[in-house]
Amino acid sequence: MTDQIKYVLGEQDIPRTWYNLAADLPGGAPHLHPGTGAEVTVDDLVGIMPVTLAEQELTREAEIEIPEPVRQIYAQWRPSPLFRARRLERVLNTPARIYYKYEGGSPAGSHKPNTAIAQAYYNKQAGVTRLATETGAGQWGSSLSLAGALFGLDVTVYMVKVSYHQKPYRRMLMETYGARCVPSPSTETAAGRAILAEDPDCPGSLGIATSEAIEVAAGDAGTNYGGGSVLNHVLLHQTVIGQEAIAQFALADDYPDIVIGCTGGGSNFGGLTFPFLGEQLRGGRKVRVIAAEPESCPTMTRGSFAYDFGDTAGLTPLLKMHTLGHSFMPPPVHAGGLRYHGMAPLVSEALDQNLIEAAAVNQLNCFASGIAFARSEGIVPAPESTHAIEIAVREAIKCREENTSRTILFGLSGHGHFDLGAYEAYLSGSLRDEALDPAVLSEALAKLPGLVDA
Amino acid sequence: MTDQIKYVLGEQDIPRTWYNLAADLPGGAPHLHPGTGAEVTVDDLVGIMPVTLAEQELTREAEIEIPEPVRQIYAQWRPSPLFRARRLERVLNTPARIYYKYEGGSPAGSHKPNTAIAQAYYNKQAGVTRLATETGAGQWGSSLSLAGALFGLDVTVYMVKVSYHQKPYRRMLMETYGARCVPSPSTETAAGRAILAEDPDCPGSLGIATSEAIEVAAGDAGTNYGGGSVLNHVLLHQTVIGQEAIAQFALADDYPDIVIGCTGGGSNFGGLTFPFLGEQLRGGRKVRVIAAEPESCPTMTRGSFAYDFGDTAGLTPLLKMHTLGHSFMPPPVHAGGLRYHGMAPLVSEALDQNLIEAAAVNQLNCFASGIAFARSEGIVPAPESTHAIEIAVREAIKCREENTSRTILFGLSGHGHFDLGAYEAYLSGSLRDEALDPAVLSEALAKLPGLVDA
Numbered sequence: 072m073t074d075q076i077k078y079v080l081g082e083q084d085i086p087r088t089w090y091n092l093a094a095d096l097p098g099g100a101p102h103l104h105p106g107t108g109a110e111v112t113v114d115d116l117v118g119i120m121p122v123t124l125a126e127q128e129l130t131r132e133a134e135i136e137i138p139e140p141v142r143q144i145y146a147q148w149r150p151s152p153l154f155r156a157r158r159l160e161r162v163l164n165t166p167a168r169i170y171y172k173y174e175g176g177s178p179a180g181s182h183k184p185n186t187a188i189a190q191a192y193y194n195k196q197a198g199v200t201r202l203a204t205e206t207g208a209g210q211w212g213s214s215l216s217l218a219g220a221l222f223g224l225d226v227t228v229y230m231v232k233v234s235y236h237q238k239p240y241r242r243m244l245m246e247t248y249g250a251r252c253v254p255s256p257s258t259e260t261a262a263g264r265a266i267l268a269e270d271p272d273c274p275g276s277l278g279i280a281t282s283e284a285i286e287v288a289a290g291d292a293g294t295n296y297g298g299g300s301v302l303n304h305v306l307l308h309q310t311v312i313g314q315e316a317i318a319q320f321a322l323a324d325d326y327p328d329i330v331i332g333c334t335g336g337g338s339n340f341g342g343l344t345f346p347f348l349g350e351q352l353r354g355g356r357k358v359r360v361i362a363a364e365p366e367s368c369p370t371m372t373r374g375s376f377a378y379d380f381g382d383t384a385g386l387t388p389l390l391k392m393h394t395l396g397h398s399f400m401p402p403p404v405h406a407g408g409l410r411y412h413g414m415a416p417l418v419s420e421a422l423d424q425n426l427i428e429a430a431a432v433n434q435l436n437c438f439a440s441g442i443a444f445a446r447s448e449g450i451v452p453a454p455e456s457t458h459a460i461e462i463a464v465r466e467a468i469k470c471r472e473e474n475t476s477r478t479i480l481f482g483l484s485g486h487g488h489f490d491l492g493a494y495e496a497y498l499s500g501s502l503r504d505e506a507l508d509p510a511v512l513s514e515a516l517a518k519l520p521g522l523v524d525a
Numbered sequence: 526m527t528d529q530i531k532y533v534l535g536e537q538d539i540p541r542t543w544y545n546l547a548a549d550l551p552g553g554a555p556h557l558h559p560g561t562g563a564e565v566t567v568d569d570l571v572g573i574m575p576v577t578l579a580e581q582e583l584t585r586e587a588e589i590e591i592p593e594p595v596r597q598i599y600a601q602w603r604p605s606p607l608f609r610a611r612r613l614e615r616v617l618n619t620p621a622r623i624y625y626k627y628e629g630g631s632p633a634g635s636h637k638p639n640t641a642i643a644q645a646y647y648n649k650q651a652g653v654t655r656l657a658t659e660t661g662a663g664q665w666g667s668s669l670s671l672a673g674a675l676f677g678l679d680v681t682v683y684m685v686k687v688s689y690h691q692k693p694y695r696r697m698l699m700e701t702y703g704a705r706c707v708p709s710p711s712t713e714t715a716a717g718r719a720i721l722a723e724d725p726d727c728p729g730s731l732g733i734a735t736s737e738a739i740e741v742a743a744g745d746a747g748t749n750y751g752g753g754s755v756l757n758h759v760l761l762h763q764t765v766i767g768q769e770a771i772a773q774f775a776l777a778d779d780y781p782d783i784v785i786g787c788t789g790g791g792s793n794f795g796g797l798t799f800p801f802l803g804e805q806l807r808g809g810r811k812v813r814v815i816a817a818e819p820e821s822c823p824t825m826t827r828g829s830f831a832y833d834f835g836d837t838a839g840l841t842p843l844l845k846m847h848t849l850g851h852s853f854m855p856p857p858v859h860a861g862g863l864r865y866h867g868m869a870p871l872v873s874e875a876l877d878q879n880l881i882e883a884a885a886v887n888q889l890n891c892f893a894s895g896i897a898f899a900r901s902e903g904i905v906p907a908p909e910s911t912h913a914i915e916i917a918v919r920e921a922i923k924c925r926e927e928n929t930s931r932t933i934l935f936g937l938s939g940h941g942h943f944d945l946g947a948y949e950a951y952l953s954g955s956l957r958d959e960a961l962d963p964a965v966l967s968e969a970l971a972k973l974p975g976l977v978d979a
Contacts (some may be wrong), residue, residue: 077536077600082529106672146531147903148606154601176630176820179901180942220900221612243945246901445701446674447634449601459927488634490941491697498700 076157078319080150085142090310092345092417093303094133095352099420100391103378108523111388113156119121119288121298124190127304131287133349135307137189141181144188144221147240147252148177149311153319154483158447159467167470168325169463171483172316172343173450176311179244181485182339183214183299186308190297191218197295201225203287205280205295207335208234208407210453211299211486216250226297226377229255229263229283232275234407240489248457253447255280261284262384277411282384299389300336301381309342316480317346323378327358327480333458334362334371335408337415343482348426360427361466362418363458365437367505368401370394371412371422371429375516378523379413392419396515402505404434405493406454412515430462435504437461438497441487449512453485489518530611532773534557534604539596544764546799546871547757548587549806553874554845556582557832562977565842573742573750575651578644587803588627589761592917593644597677598642602631603765607773610903613882614921621924623917625937626770626797627904633698635939636793637668637753644751645672651749655679657741658710658751659734661789662688662861663695663820664907665753665940670704680751683709683717683737686729688861694943704743709734716740731865732851736838743840753833754790755844755869763796770934771800781812781934783920787912788816788825788883791841791860791869793830797936798869802880813880815920817912819891821959824848824856824868825876825883829970832977833867843977846873850969856886856959859947860908864968889958895941907939908947912932 093099116125116425127135137145151323163169194202202224207211212228219226228245235242235254244522245252255275256263262282266273273279281413288296298305320326330347332340344360351357364371371393379394381387395401399412413423421427440455443464444450452460459481470477485496496502533758540973547553556565572581581589591599617623628636643915647853648656656678661665667681671682689696689708696706699930706791709729710717716736722729742750772778784801786794791927812846818825825847833848835841847868855864868876875881897918898904906914914936924931943947951957 074597074602076597079533079535082531143528143530144903146529177907194916217903221903228639239949240942240945243949244905244942247896247905247945247948249900329616442701446703449598449675450673451632451698451701489696491694491701494696495693495699 074157076155077469078153078322079237080315080318082146084318085149086135086137086314087305088134090314090346090349091133091135091307092349092445093131095349096417096420098424099416102388102390103523105380105387105389112196115303119285121193121199123193124304126509128134128302137348138192139368140191141192145311146494150315151176151307151312153316159206159421159444162443162447163464163467163471164475165467166476167472168216168476168478169467170327172312174312174481175450175484175486179214179217180212180488181210181212181214182312184217184400185311185342186305187214187218188298189308191222192222194295195224199224199293199295201227201294202293202297203227203284204299205229205277206299207231207277207410209238209489209500210408212252213244213248215297216245216248219250220248224505226250227287228252229257230282231255231277231280236487243436244344255283257283259283260286275385276400278383281382282386285382285386294405295431300338300414303417304511305338306341306345306415306417309338310345312482313341313344313346316343325478326356328477329359329457329479331361331462331479332335332361333409333455333482333484334364334414334418335411335455337418339482339484341415341418344427361462362427362429363462364429364431365404365409365458366408366431366433367404367412367507368395369431369507370412372431373512375519376419376423377520381413390416392416393422393437394519395512396518398518399512399515402507404505405490406458408455409458432458432461433504435502438466438494450483451487451494452483453487454490456484530609530613532607532776535773536600537846538772539603540591540765540768542590543761544768544800544803545589545761546803547585547683550871552878553870554841556844556966558717558871559834559839559843560840566570566727573739575647575749577647578758580758590723592646595643595646598952599765602681604769605630605766607770608720610727610902611697611900616897616901616919617921617925619925620928621921622930622932623779623921623930624934626766626934627937629765629904629937629940633664633668634672634765634860634942635664635668636763636796637665638671639765639796640759641668641672641751644760645676645678646844648749648978649678653678653747653749655681655748657681657738657748658753659683659731659738661685661864663692663943664862667698667702668697669751670699670702673704674702675863681741683707683711683734684765685709685734687729687857692943693931709737709872713737714740716722719854730837730854732837735836736840737913739836739840740886754792755867757871759792760799760869760871762797763792764799766934766936767797770797771804779932780810783813783815783819783929783933785815785913785916785933785935787795787863787909787938788818788868788872789865789909791872793936794937795869795872798881802875815916816881816883818883819860819863819912820857820885820887821961822849822864823885823961824866827883827966829973830873833973835867844870846870847876848973849966850972853966853973858959859944860912862909863912873909884916886912887958889956889975891915892948892956905936905941905948906937907941908944909936940946
């Protein structure tokens with residue numbers, strides 16, 4: 072065909088290793104033990120994850136072999152397609168060449184199974200029988216539920232209470248996979264009970280749900296924790312995305328000038344962009360990398376670069392990251408996957424070293440671009456993914472204004488079939504631009520100094 | 526990899542022609558004009574569809590060229606994958622080799638865009654500006670809405686009222702694509718108003734919604750009708766599915782002994798099985814072909830083979846088909862796409878000639894098999910597709926009991942992300958087995974004789 076729109080690879084082209092940016096990124100601050108403040112070791116982590124994953128969390132090795140049983144399951148939807156957005160280009164009347172790497176073809180509808188399958192595999196190997204985790208909008212919870220079903224592990228998901236009620240279909244998906252889904256804060260954990268004692272109507276947050284899941288995993292020998300983002304080994308598993316994209320650009324005889332990903336905890340973004348950054352750090356072609364975050368939860372554009380907890384109760388290791396403070400409660404934007412106070416340490420370090428840029432976008436513009444994308448490319452994007460689309464659209468319009476062609480790649484991390492209520496709200500004019508309350512942000516940031524003796 | 530689970534083809538392998546079973550199937554009764562009883566001509570159809578589609582409806586040519594712009598859009602998700610269900614085989618402990626052809630990767634989540642894209646293309650070429658159609662569960666309505674967005678056509682969808690309220694996400698998907706979705710029966714048409722005058726609380730049916738759409742298309746020169754199933758040209762467009770499957774079985778060095786599809790109007794079933802039947806009719810290998818229908822709407826297992834209308838008001842041509850009578854109102858099973866009183870004339874003719882078998886399955890068994898499939902293969906199937914899964918599971922268990930290996934192929938026509946409410950009802954024990962009322966069936970069947978002077 073004359074106008075190719077899809078670049079596919081074969082099953083044999085599924086990457087055989089994950090790529091670890093820590094091997095090529097100079098510097099970087101270690102995770103610290105929340106009690107002692109000492110550098111975290113494998114031994115500190117094995118209470119909540121198998122040795123293999125703990126080692127992956129801390130290693131600086133560049134390439135980690137992907138187990139064959141994991142690749143076999145990946146093969147169901149991987150290599151994921153790289154699309155050329157020719158119809159969107161025409162709508163925007165831009166000389167830019169726009170590509171997107173689509174992860175919504177996984178059975179759970181997002182990139183999250185890339186790590187869920189790996190984590191379930193290693194836990195099964197280690198004799199674990201149950202996984203506990205948190206979820207916001209439900210992309211992660213449904214992915215770990217899927218992985219649990221495939222490996223015969225029980226899965227308990229603490230789902231942020233407001234999302235639990237707003238997105239019943241996500242809960243039903245987890246239950247269809249056989250998982251148990253609990254609205255958080257719950258009475259099942261000390262962390263949950265403490266929050267409920269203070270505020271019985273607390274709508275929950277990812278930080279609180281994480282505390283619940285970690286508490287359960289730490290307190291039970293047969294139960295481990297499954298992390299959906301932020302941690303090094305989670306981002307590691309997602310790097311199949313970017314590695315495939317590089318191979319697909321070779322097929323297209325093209326290479327991106329700009330790579331864009333949306334960022335909540337950073338796993339979709341890191342998965343897509345780290346392999347490109349790795350090429351650059353090893354002397355390859357330079358790319359402009361942009362992290363797209365919501366204005367209402369502007370971790371990288373308005374947060375501090377500091378040690379902070381990954382959860383509300385302070386059970387996780389202290390992580391050096393861009394953070395709004397672990398007590399920060401973001402407004403209820405529809406992109407639930409982006410409502411997290413922190414950012415993956417590896418992404419934060421890359422930002423601090425000016426290897427990447429961050430841009431904050433508002434919800435209404437994101438939905439406008441999401442609709443334009445759906446009506447030209449046919450795929451209804453997840454609200455999270457619309458943040459990347461919005462930046463891609465801006466860059467494509469800039470190309471038109473400057474009469475310059477650039478190659479733009481963005482990550483379409485998932486489809487929006489579970490989020491159509493948000494689209495309806497947008498189309499009916501009832502969707503608001505959730506503003507950040509500066510006082511809430513100041514208060515949360517003020518709690519950061521002193522967490523670690525500098 | 527040792528255990529291949531996916532058989533993929535390249536963009537160049539998208540079929541270049543659609544396959545018309547009418548060319549190889551001897552006999553077959555023509556469509557008749559509802560007023561005169563004469564054989565329908567192209568001229569009779571051009572009031573509601575472009576000449577190209579009217580010709581495709583009536584031709585006995587074996588191969589119809591697929592326009593290149595249609596193939597270009599197909600390329601976004603076609604060739605669709607053929608999967609080997611190795612994990613399901615292990616769960617069933619069967620020597621059978623089970624394969625499924627998955628159509629849920631299309632942007633609308635089902636096989637329906639295969640014809641929606643083609644119909645929108647031909648209508649756009651003919652200068653039409655608006656399409657009207659009906660939809661039950663919403664798979665077809667959302668697919669035509671998608672196609673309308675891609676070709677710049679306005680789309681109005683008359684959605685069966687009970688589904689309109691039960692499945693709001695499907696309506697929202699159509700609106701996100703820019704279509705207008707109207708609960709049927711509506712006050713917008715004479716057909717709708719007549720029904721409402723008799724029963725203001727009428728929950729609607731596919732037959733009624735079809736009457737509304739055809740009335741609108743017939744009454745407005747710029748508006749045409751988009752058919753989601755039943756008609757010859759619709760089944761024709763779906764044959765890309767089976768043609769690809771044949772090429773994929775060559776890759777797998779295997780060939781099905783049994784091919785199974787679920788049947789509502791027959792387009793998913795015809796699309797998958799007709800190319801296999803064509804091979805057989807032209808002297809190739811014989812396959813056992815099974816049509817899976819709901820016990821609550823048993824068109825082929827308990828209907829008459831007679832001339833009947835495709836809609837309630839009697840606006841369509843008279844079609845020779847297996848039918849429960851155009852006034853038949855099926856119970857509200859969750860597989861909305863299978864709640865249709867008739868069956869495609871080509872499928873009906875194949876059944877009458879014993880080229881295929883039909884089997885009726887009940888809702889509870891279908892959901893049980895659907896859950897088993899979701900937990901082993903990862904993909905949550907559409908309620909319609911669970912009917913094919915249920916038959917495939919039965920055949921696989923028979924292989925175990927007979928200690929024989931057979932190759933079983935079934936069509937997984939779509940995913941169930943919009944139908945999770947039904948899964949929740951099943952898991953919570955509140956899902957009922959919707960029984961057919963014999964009196965309702967008898968009354969509907971009694972109206973058939975006399976429609977045509979024999």
